[in-house]
Amino acid sequence: MPLVVQKFGGTSVADAERIQAVADHVARTRRAGSDVVVVVSAMGKTTDELVRLAGEVSSTQPPRELDVLLSSGERISMSLLCMALADLGVEGVSFTGSQAGIVTDTEHTRAKILEVRGDRLREVLARGGVPVVAGFQGVSTARDITTLGRGGSDTTAVALAAALGADECEIYTDVTGVFSADPRVVPEAHRLARVSFEEMLEVAATGGRVLALRSVEFARNHHVPLHVRSSFTWEPGTRVDEEDPAMEQAVVTAVTHDTSEAKVTVAGVPDRPGLAALLFRALADRGVNVDMIVQNTSAHGTTDISFTVPSGDLPTSTEVAESLVGELGAAGVSSDAGVARVSLVGAGMKTHPGVTALMFETLAGAGINIEMISTSSIRISCMVRAERVDEAVRLLHAAFGLG
Ligand code: ADP
Ligand code: ASP
Numbered sequence: 001m002p003l004v005v006q007k008f009g010g011t012s013v014a015d016a017e018r019i020q021a022v023a024d025h026v027a028r029t030r031r032a033g034s035d036v037v038v039v040v041s042a043m044g045k046t047t048d049e050l051v052r053l054a055g056e057v058s059s060t061q062p063p064r065e066l067d068v069l070l071s072s073g074e075r076i077s078m079s080l081l082c083m084a085l086a087d088l089g090v091e092g093v094s095f096t097g098s099q100a101g102i103v104t105d106t107e108h109t110r111a112k113i114l115e116v117r118g119d120r121l122r123e124v125l126a127r128g129g130v131p132v133v134a135g136f137q138g139v140s141t142a143r144d145i146t147t148l149g150r151g152g153s154d155t156t157a158v159a160l161a162a163a164l165g166a167d168e169c170e171i172y173t174d175v176t177g178v179f180s181a182d183p184r185v186v187p188e189a190h191r192l193a194r195v196s197f198e199e200m201l202e203v204a205a206t207g208g209r210v211l212a213l214r215s216v217e218f219a220r221n222h223h224v225p226l227h228v229r230s231s232f233t234w235e236p237g238t239r240v241d242e243e244d245p246a247m248e249q250a251v252v253t254a255v256t257h258d259t260s261e262a263k264v265t266v267a268g269v270p271d272r273p274g275l276a277a278l279l280f281r282a283l284a285d286r287g288v289n290v291d292m293i294v295q296n297t298s299a300h301g302t303t304d305i306s307f308t309v310p311s312g313d314l315p316t317s318t319e320v321a322e323s324l325v326g327e328l329g330a331a332g333v334s335s336d337a338g339v340a341r342v343s344l345v346g347a348g349m350k351t352h353p354g355v356t357a358l359m360f361e362t363l364a365g366a367g368i369n370i371e372m373i374s375t376s377s378i379r380i381s382c383m384v385r386a387e388r389v390d391e392a393v394r395l396l397h398a399a400f401g402l403g
């Protein structure tokens, strides 16, 4: 019997009616002859609400306790869905991440999955039931509850699909698939029928939150085909899979944007070997994930180094940089939370010159200043002022004929 993992995001289980609609869909899939493992997110904005509550109660928020709190949202959805399934004559059996055998490292609030045991899920499948697993969570090697970072239910779903050898992993959400830009920002964006893992990795890494980055990495590494689709219309959506060498690659597939990063600048760093290493080692040791880095050409023997970090890491990063000003012999540190990134992603840009030029011309035409630039072989990103990023996305989407 084919096995499919079906993941339902927060909006897909936002209220009683939505949960019943999901139960109905799961029951139909089961009756059509597939084994199903379900992964659920917390209902609606529950996780945001829990984060807010933690912030009201505590300024220290011990990470272990925060994870216990955040993991509770998904437990509500999984039990309610199993009840709705029972009404339809389907045996749904709920499992927390820990019960499902999802073992993680000990990095609270951003734990990585180390192993998926899944024996209890196989037992339920063997007797014809439907395991319903709480997304976004696991149990650490120190036996504490962990969460996988925001959007982590996608990662749970793909990890289970890989571990159980599922034929496909379906990600049900509030849009009909992966679009050429965030449809909330660009109403004329179009749905992509197919996206390669490589392109999807770039989309997810640059703000296209429709799939969590780690879930795409997992899918690519374990060859799990994904199908992103809507739980409101149930129509076929976007297939995310290996690149098809027979297909002509679009020069630009999608425009993405990300407002979740901030910029730190260390000014007047002497132009000597070892100083950048010192700074970025110190940041790494504090667990900061540095993204873009720009070092200006040196003038009079000194240079400015700017880099971006997730906004949440801005205080730590600034503190680390400031603590090193003396040792670096730098002039000072400044931080800037008002930046945002706009990116173009497309596998065809490898072989098509002129993409960068048109991108810069488009931004220049609107007087949008580019503060930093970074590229990969299939992506170009520019840092711009946050208040102009939506406009930048719309202009680029039109300039590259994606509408
Ligand atoms: P879920 O709760 O189902 O996990 P998310 O909110 O995490 O849903 O992801 C879906 C959202 O991702 C959409 O509502 C959409 O606004 C946003 N999004 C951003 N970029 C894209 C894109 N390129 N294609 C589709 N959706 C996108
Ligand atoms: N509920 C978690 C979040 O909001 C995980 C998820 O939905 O994927 O981030």
Ligand code: MG
Residues within 6 Å of the ligand: 009, 151, 154, 209, 210, 211, 212
């Ligand atoms: Mg999501």
